[in-house]
Amino acid sequence: MDYPLPELSAFRLDVIRFVEANLPADIAEKVRLNIEPEKSDLYRWEQILNGHGWFCGHWPVHAGGAGWSPLKRYVFEQAMAEAGAPPLQPFGQAYVGPVIIEYGTDAQKQRFLPKIIDSTEFWCQGYSEPSAGSDLAGLKLRAERKGDHYVLNGQKLWTSYAHWADMIFLLVRTSQEDRPQKGVSFILADMHTPGITIRPIITLDMKHHVNEVFFDNVEVPVENLVGDEGDGWKIAKFLLATERLIVAETGKARRLLSQVRTVAENTLEAGKPLFEQSAFRRAFTEAEVQLQTLEAFCARQLKGVAQGKVLGFEASLMKIRGSELLQSITELGSRVAARKGLALSPEPLPEGSNGEQAEPTEASALLSEYLFQRAATIYGGSNEIQHNIVSKARFGF
Amino acid sequence: MDYPLPELSAFRLDVIRFVEANLPADIAEKVRLNIEPEKSDLYRWEQILNGHGWFCGHWPVHAGGAGWSPLKRYVFEQAMAEAGAPPLQPFGQAYVGPVIIEYGTDAQKQRFLPKIIDSTEFWCQGYSEPSAGSDLAGLKLRAERKGDHYVLNGQKLWTSYAHWADMIFLLVRTSQEDRPQKGVSFILADMHTPGITIRPIITLDMKHHVNEVFFDNVEVPVENLVGDEGDGWKIAKFLLATERLIVAETGKARRLLSQVRTVAENTLEAGKPLFEQSAFRRAFTEAEVQLQTLEAFCARQLKGVAQGKVLGFEASLMKIRGSELLQSITELGSRVAARKGLALSPEPLPEGSNGEQAEPTEASALLSEYLFQRAATIYGGSNEIQHNIVSKARFGF
Amino acid sequence: MDITDETSSDAALLREHALRWVEQAYDDLHELSGRAHPQGFDPDIAREVAAQGFLGVMVPEAKGGTGGGLAEMAGIMEAVGRGIVAEPVLSVGGIAAPLLARLETPEADAFLAQLVAGESTAVLAHYESARGFDRSVTTGARQDGADVRLSGEKANTLDLAGADTLLVTGLDANGRLGLYRIDPAAEGVTLKIYRTVDGRTTASLTLADASAERLSGSDDIAALVDETLDAAAFLVCAEALGAMRYLVDVTADYLKTRKQFGQTLDRFQVLQHRIVSMLLATEETAGVVEAVIDAKQPRRARAIALCKTVTARSARYVAQQSVQLHGGIGVTDELKISRYFKRLMMCESLFGDEDYYTARYEALRPPA
Amino acid sequence: MDITDETSSDAALLREHALRWVEQAYDDLHELSGRAHPQGFDPDIAREVAAQGFLGVMVPEAKGGTGGGLAEMAGIMEAVGRGIVAEPVLSVGGIAAPLLARLETPEADAFLAQLVAGESTAVLAHYESARGFDRSVTTGARQDGADVRLSGEKANTLDLAGADTLLVTGLDANGRLGLYRIDPAAEGVTLKIYRTVDGRTTASLTLADASAERLSGSDDIAALVDETLDAAAFLVCAEALGAMRYLVDVTADYLKTRKQFGQTLDRFQVLQHRIVSMLLATEETAGVVEAVIDAKQPRRARAIALCKTVTARSARYVAQQSVQLHGGIGVTDELKISRYFKRLMMCESLFGDEDYYTARYEALRPPA
Structure with missing residues (x-):
């Protein structure tokens, strides 16, 4: 292509x-x-x-x-x-790393950056909460200053790979009095601190990507605060801006589309490769059109950035189309999997079945990815929210 | 089919x-x-x-x-x-006729019904106004009682076939004091009355279907009031209920789809009938699926009515799909017309062209219908309004 | 108005009965079904399903059933969808039992009684791995003295892990399609079991000269199998309708309670319109399901092709949007939404997906 | 950022110039154009278009043009779309002139100067009535002593009613494609003129041994014609982009002012999201247009196929939704919205529609 x-x-x-x-x-x-x-x-x-x-x-x-x-x-x-x-995994190298580089103290830089670069410390991100999904203004997790420590109480939700993480960066509420955005701070906590409990959440694809993380009187040293109290919003926006450019996963889309093609070439329909079947081929071509259109759109935006343009609502447009594209491609993959009875491996079959457990296949890999990608239009601000953002930013509605 | x-x-x-x-x-x-x-x-x-x-x-x-x-x-x-x-044309036989049968005085019945049945008097409908399109509560056309007459002042908009009409039935405002709905009355006026002016509106298809109608001190005898003052809303709802069942024009859709087929069979693409071309055929089949789905849906609803069910939000669903269907089918017709350069006949070519004026064709007939059908999702309560109605009626949102 | 009102009051009663059973008896047992069992369903509940009479609905009274047809079974399947029942109501009650009943052979009739009573569970193994949704077969049946031996590859066989008997189609030496009974544990039978996306099981099987018993008579049963698969495709539409109706109800309730940006979600016009579109897709499905029941042969095959085409896309749309409108919790396995999503994926594609049935609808178009 | 920023500052300047001319000079004359004239455009404005230099943009400087390419012409066409200019900028400046310039024959060069100066208006008659959007031809050119005679049926020829010269493609006795000049008033030429949906003209013509002058040399020019038609298809995408941007702006303004149910329309979330989708379709079009300019041969043909596929659907969507969001007044001929709607229909289908270019995109896919 x-x-x-x-x-x-x-x-x-x-x-x-x-x-x-x-x-x-x-x-x-x-x-x-x-x-x-x-x-x-x-x-x-x-x-x-x-x-x-x-x-x-x-x-x-x-x-x-x-x-x-x-x-x-x-x-x-x-x-x-x-x-x-x-x-x-973006949490260290893409998210908290640049934040520490921009806002961290020298001590923080020396303590955290080397272990990100040499992959010896795993980070996770504590943003979402039960009542603050797409709407971060509703953050409730409290951090109260007590001497040399903040004491954290509350809950985070949808915390990806908390179960692998050594460290977490958090948005916390350090003041109840300010208007919702001002009372938010950005802080780093060791995941092994007493009082942190992780509860796994199994998603549609039957995998363990995300968690609930509970904070019960968790003590975090004050030197782990990044910036000043109340800087949380500013830092979150900085982080978001550095992330805006990779919201459309066109590379992954290329790989998945090519995998769909391979699998469809190797799947027979009435004795002929499914890839030769006209309805399937048409849907494949349509996905390819969507992919190349998104790539052209992203290229245009990124060339603008190279010339000094700051992306605004355009990032939301990329997010909308990027998520739709991954859903289209994997839906196509699920059509191949449908010919194999929607077998979802590698989910194990319990003991006692009357036959041999089957191997994972590329078709079931695509099916699993289809399930996973249902979240693509939800996380990071649902596509509905992205439309709201563009409507306001571009048209002043 | x-x-x-x-x-x-x-x-x-x-x-x-x-x-x-x-x-x-x-x-x-x-x-x-x-x-x-x-x-x-x-x-x-x-x-x-x-x-x-x-x-x-x-x-x-x-x-x-x-x-x-x-x-x-x-x-x-x-x-x-x-x-x-x-x-x-529904205005006499389908709209005002049943209203007069239900709410009219004996005198009104004797005066108006025979001329509807024997097609000697043409009716039109005065509902919409510039500031009351989808939202009839905004009606402004005033009818003031002066002795034996009401005096009408104001304007109607989108009045279909006013230019053919002998009579008009109108929703007018007879009271400014009541809440918007209560001050509305239903009245019949002779289109030849002094003070009525008609201004044609040419639509997308370059035809004259609709008009603006201006009322400047138009005197209408009080015996032309249907029901009592303030009954306008009730009568409009009655009229609407009798009309709800034919909002989905599946018969017309059948004729147009069959015409699309004929035209596509007679139009060559690379020397082969367009109807044999896979992309076209797929779109045709899709339109046929939509049509038969709508017919099945309508049949189900009408069997319900036969058993005494009163249709509510279901009529809005029919309207939504009915209008979408006519747009799909005629859009398909426009694809055929596109092969002929989107020639729109019978619009005449001015004198002085360097060739012979072409005849109207079935392809341009479908193109013209495509243009006309753009209004199908707008009039009678836009499809957006229909969604609002269903959301409220079915889910209580 | 439900799907069976006008066609048969028996059907309406059966549907009510099944819906009540699902709601009262099944819902509590729900978490035990499917994924937790090696069979992909709970054998105890499977016996209860038989006791409720759901497996004999399409079997004539003379053969121990209640003599219903598609209308009656559709009501049962709507309930199955409403509760996403994991037990093999479709595989046995909608496919194996009515197929056996129509064979009119002593061998088939003898086995039929066990099936309807829930004493045995049999699944039809018809589709083949090199043929996808295409219904033609290459599996061959070889007469070996008094025995018959089958060789071939079958695929995409729902509920196989919980079956004690395989009903396998194959072509005899004269190219006639017949139905054969095979013991899954017999020599020459290799099974590969997969967990389906919704926690049931599917399988592919390799038959290498496997010993079989002929259940069909000497006639070619290709037309009968075709009708059976059409009926199965139709019945999963009725099942999908039940699941879609559940999702529309539950999603509407969720929008009324969940708050974001200081308002309940039902205040957002975009979400209001979205659920109206979900309702519309669901009601259209109800329409095309009813149209199948009204259609007589030879029009029924095309009505079913239309029905599955429309149901497949509607099911996908309603399932996807239910997840979307639930936001984050919609993609968790904890919430039932995700399980209905997956069941609707199954309904969408079992016995052929939208592409397959659109092509079939096109192929069955009467001449202009 | 506009479509030409990075590729060429000349292109950016030209685009600015054209946009300004359209806004300042053209807008007032707008109502006089198109439908009111038998030619489908205003001959006086056509001369003004030539004076602005728009017709020689793609002609080398040595031949009296300004030596630009697709990037430069795309900027002009965006302005043409923004103002829905009716005059034959595309037919002459985007097709006839660059085609003649590339023939490199004295006959073609001699005629080219008149075209660029606006002294003559020539249109390419290539498509044939039995071939739809397919680019192959059957029209034959017969050598008759020193003369050439053409016979065949051409169709779908934009702006023909305003042309004094026809540029006709035909196959010679050896099956080589050549380009011929024909006087529309010549014997053996029968024209049927149609008004197009947007008030311009199109025509079909029957050639019965019509006298012609050969403009191309002895080589087969099929590849050149193919490239020319690709370029034309691309340029209507740039035109569509201009019209779509206009509609997005105007529709957003309308939503801010029009009241319904006591609120301006921009308060309704469904309409907010709709116009965002319109914007997205428009910006995607800007992306695929720019990708064509970036693409070098042999990749350009596929980039154009992608571009027209995406632009066709985007143009249709934006046009339809602009009408829908304007409600009743959107379907009146009085409001400009309806005229942009119709121009976008033309852009959508001229030189092949979405189906045609999707098939071409598919056919041009490189091997895996």
Whole structure:
């Protein structure tokens, strides 16, 4: 498929070749079959990337990165995903790392950044709460200053990979009196602190990605506050701005679309490959049109950023179409899986069945991804919220 | 195509055969080419129907009708349209006639009903106003009682066929003090009364269907009031209820879909009939699926009515899907017309062109219908309003 | 008005009965079903389903059933969908039992009684791995003296892990399709069991000269199998209708209670319109389901193709939007919403998906 | 950011110039154009268009043009769409002139100067009535001594009523495609003129041994015609983008002022979301238009197929929703909305519609 950024196509091919040459085969196989990599798998891969200077390439050089432009970073991340590398967990390198670089004290930088770069400390993000999903103004988790510590009480929800995490960065309420946004602060907590309890949440795909995290008189040293009290909103907006450019996962979409094609070529319908069947092919072409349209749209926006434009509502548009695209592609994958009875592996079959347990397949991998992607139009501000945002920002409604 | 009401299929075939045998050829040709019939064409056809006892078949027997059930009336009207009869203008026989039968004085019945039945007086409907489109509560046209007359001042908008009409039935405001709905009355006015001015509005299809009608001190005798002052809302609701069952024009949809097929069979694409082209055929099949789904839905609702059910929000659902269907089918027709350069006949070409003026074609007839049907999701309460209505009526939102 | 009102009051009564049973008896047992059992359903509840008479609805009275047809079974299946019942009501009551009843052979009749009573569970293994949703088969039946031996690959067989008997279609030496009974534990039978997305089971099976008993007579039963699969496709539409109606109700309730930005969600016009679209898709499904019941042969096959086409897309839409409108909790396994979502995926695709039935609808179009 | 920013500052300047001309000079004359004239455009404005240099943008400087390419012409066409200019900017400046310029024959060059100066108006008659959007032709060119005679049926020829010269494609005795100049008033030429939906003209023409002058050399120009039609298809996308941007702006303004149920329409969330979807369709179009400019051969043909596929559907959506959101007045001929709606119908289908370009996109897919 053609790629819309000719000036970066050589770098893109470098990245793809690097992944092909260096991604451990067992990890590649997990990605192909949509089996969750272990934490140690991720660490292994991050360390390989780091050895090549690519793990935190978007960090400034003074902080240990390569100082990539947003455009280059976009191409890197999409090419990685396209080539079948596991997604880098963003919480350390993409989220809290840049925040610490921008707002952290020297002590914080020395304490936290090295362990992000060398993949020895795993982070998670504590934003959402039961009554603050798409609407962060409703944050309730309290952090009360008591001497050298803040004491945290409350609950976070949808906390991805809390069960792997050593550290968590949190938005907490440090004041009840200010207007809702002003009383929010940004703080870092050790996940092993007494009083933190994790409850797994199993999602549609029957996997354990997210959790509820409960805070019961959890003591966090005051030096873990980033910025000042009340800076939480400002820091959250900074973090959001650095993240806006990668909301459309076109690289992953490329990989999944290509997998759909492979699977459909290997699935027979009336003795002929499903990929040759006209209704299926039409839907495939339609997904390809959507993908290339999104890539053209993103390329146009990123070229604007390269010329100094600040993205506003355009990021919401990317989010809307990006999530719709992943849903379309995986829905197509689910059509192939439907020919195999919607078998969902690798969910184990209990003992006592009257036959042999089947192996996971690429079709069931796509089915599982379809289930997972139902959340794509919900998390990070649902698509309905994104429409609200654009309506206000672009038209002043 | 299969028909979903087996018990009435014999009657349906009778109607279709009657139209084929009795509709004058010149009128049939106008329908086929989507050329507006003249008023005299309509009268001719109505009188033929009336001779067969079918013109006001849904009126009670005591009022000169045949006392058809709603189900039978639905089958009749859809079969007429399917067979290519011109649509009966509803304003007399379907709208004001039943109102006069239900609410009129004996004098009103004797004065107005015979001229509706024998097609010697043409009616139009004065509901919409500039600031009361989908929202009738905003009605402003004033009717002040002065002795034996009401004096009307104000304006109506979107008045269909006002330019043909001898009479108009109006919703007017007879009191400013009551809450908006209570001050509305239902009144009948002679279109030849001094002070009435008609301004044509040309629509997307370049035709003259609708008008603005201005009322400047128009005197209407008090005996033309239907019901009491303030009954306007009640009467409008009665009228609406009798009309709810024919909001989905499935018969017309059948005729248009069949015309699309004929035209696509006779249009060549790369030397082969367009109807054989896979993308076109798929869209055609999709339209057929939509049509038969709507017919099944309507049949289910009408069987419910036959068992005494009163339709509520279901009529809005029919309106939503009915309008969408006519838009889909005619959009398909416009695709055929696109192969002929989107020629829109019979719009005349001015003098001085360097070639011969082309004849109207069935393709341009469908194109013209496509333009006309853009209004289908707007008039009679836009589809957005219909969604609001259902949301409130069915879910109590 | 329900789907069976006009066609048969027996059907309406049966539907009411089934809905009540699902609501009262089944709901408490619900969490025990499906995923927790190796069979993909609870054997105790399966026996209770038989005791309720659900498996004999489409079997003539003379053969121990209650002599109903598609209208009656559709009411049962709507209840199955409303409660997302995991037990093999469809596999046995909607497919295996009525198929056996129509074979009119002593072998089939003898086995039928056990099925209806819930003493045995049999599933039809018809689809083949190289044919997708296509209904043609290549599995062959070889006469071996008094025995018959079957060889071939079957796929996409719902509920197989809980079945003690396989009903397998195959072509004899003359190319005639027949139905054969096979013991899943017999030599030459290899099963691969998969958990389906909704916690039931499906399987592919390889038959290598597996010993079989012929249940059908000497006639070709291809037309009968075709009708059976059409009926099955129709019955999952009725099942989908039950699940969709549940989701519309539950989602509307959720919108009324969940608050965001200081308002309950039902105040947001976009969500109001969305649930109206869900309602519309559901009511259209009710319409096309009823149209199948009204349609007589030879029009029924096309009515079913229309019905499954429309139901598949409606089911997908309603399921997806129910999850979307529930937001985060909609994608959790804890909330029932996700289970209805998955059951509707099954309904959407079992016995052929939207593409398959659109093509069939197109192929069955009468000449202009 | 506009479509041409990065590719060429010349292109950006030209675009600005054209937009300004349309806004200032054209808008007042607007009502005089198109429908009121037998040609479907105003001959005086057509001359003004030539004076502005819009017709020579894609002609090399050596041949009297300004030597631009698709990027430059796209900027002009965006302005044409913004003002729904009726004059034959596309037919002459986007098609006839660049096609002649690339023939590199003395006959073509001689005629080219008149075209660019607006002294003559020529349209390409290529499509044929039995071939729809398909680009192959059957019209034949017969050598008759020193003369050439053409026979065949051409269709779907925009702006023909205002042209004094026909540029007709035909196959010679060796099956090579050539380009021929024909006088529309010549013997053997029969024209049927139609008014297009947007008030311009289209025509079909029958050629019965009509006298013609050969403009192309002896090479087969099928590839050149193919590229020309691709370029034309692309340029109507840029035109559509201009019209869509206008509609998004105007519709947003309307929602802010029109009241219903006591509130301005912009308070209704459903309408807010609708116009965001319109914006999204428009910005996607901007993206695929820019991607064509970035794409070099041989990738350009597929980029254009993508562009027209996406633009066709986006144009239809934006046009339909602009009418819908305007309600009743949206369907009146008085309001400009309806004229933009119709122009976008033209953009959607000229040189092939969504179906045609989706098939082309599919056919041009590189091997996996």
